[in-house]
Amino acid sequence: MYVYLCGMICDMKGEYSVFFESKTYNTKYRTQFITITPDVEKYVADSGILEGTIVIQTLHTTAGIWVNENEKNLIGPTEEIGYASDLRRVLDRFADPMHDYGHNDIADSNNIGGKRNTHLCEPDENGVIQECVNGHAHAQGMILQSSISLIVHGGKLLRGGWQQIMLVELDHDRPRTVSFLIQGIQQ
């Protein structure tokens, strides 16, 4: 199925070049999988890199990058399809949002003896700290990586027919920034 003619471009010398870009996506719900393949392919085309690599990196601790099939029964949205998506179920069985996490026991004026007394935002005028209760999302972040490297070949992102690049929201709706660095030989 996948045939590559390996000739003059298999071992290529030339001018090294780097291209950098960032984009912010507004996520809408927990375990949203946003397909970002068109952006990735546009940046690869814009870069003019012929042979090289792209690193795709989130700047967040409760979001990840995943390369797989974006079929709706796998990825949801759960609310739209009317039943839990396959991957939400699997991720939640790995690290259940309803379990207790020490990370969620936030020390503030409402909870003086809370276990988590560092890595906190500033309290409001009532001494209450607005933090996400997201221990499960950090744990799920062990599975879905902060960054991936993919190959750029023949001036294009190398990917199989079913491979899509997805940004995965493990926490709640918010802006999420993804950065892209493409390096290689420029045409």
Add this chain to the structure above:
Amino acid sequence: MYVYLCGMICDMKGEYSVFFESKTYNTKYRTQFITITPDVEKYVADSGILEGTIVIQTLHTTAGIWVNENEKNLIGPTEEIGYASDLRRVLDRFADPMHDYGHNDIADSNNIGGKRNTHLCEPDENGVIQECVNGHAHAQGMILQSSISLIVHGGKLLRGGWQQIMLVELDHDRPRTVSFLIQGIQQ
């Protein structure tokens, strides 16, 4: 145990070069771990890259790349050792092939109201679609990555004594293509 002399090659300038190769492996069974280290090391040697990196990428959504120990009790084959390999048990507890997945409920002439009505192959003359029942394999694909980056140092793949590069089949027997891009300073 691991000692590196860090001298003139620690900060190296020179001609940037890229080497690309692909190879297809015929997998034989579910959760097969195929050691591809000899191929990786051959490509690194062929490339002549002295200092740089290699990206190893599958072009599939139900296969992954893993760097670890290829001991038979860990990786199997289950049928050969006569008991379930450790990692098949762990992967299947994470995403059980016997569970129900919406992804497996394929809409065709045998199953008119099936949930999965996109991302399908063409039906045959009887309206039946030959698709793998592989929701579990996509879920296990969250754990085993589509691509990895490793270091090339001193003209060789950098790896610890027990580290082997493995292609992991999460679905059934089939051809699987892996691509390799090596970039860096050529000797």
Add this chain to the structure above:
Amino acid sequence: MYVYLCGMICDMKGEYSVFFESKTYNTKYRTQFITITPDVEKYVADSGILEGTIVIQTLHTTAGIWVNENEKNLIGPTEEIGYASDLRRVLDRFADPMHDYGHNDIADSNNIGGKRNTHLCEPDENGVIQECVNGHAHAQGMILQSSISLIVHGGKLLRGGWQQIMLVELDHDRPRTVSFLIQGIQQ
């Protein structure tokens, strides 16, 4: 929150350079998360690379690299906080150290019919092999990667405010080597 001015450095040509370094960390207990961000940032600064990437790679099969928040309730140490850290609980539910693993059934003079008769250290004078009972740690090593790639941008490691680079010990206390390769355009 994250704003990047994308001007002259977005598409940059220049002299390609590679920087390599290794460091050994002495881990102290199972599921220790050691923050190595200061070392990573020092090596990026030392390299003088302005735009490029860094690959961070362990040379071990029961240790991993993770990018996330180093909050003590998440990562422990369990003994210090007085309760199991969130991530130790999640990792151990994924692959329980108390379960049976074929990998742990070591064939030596104490256990003649042991399943694991390859990938072993030399026996001592009594025919006893000193091997870690660490099947769970290899399995957990499917989750925590051997290597990661991150972006170097504007002469600095690109990371979000909560992102820390951590070496994760999945087995027992021992020396662990991490290697760093930075490549890109040097200033």
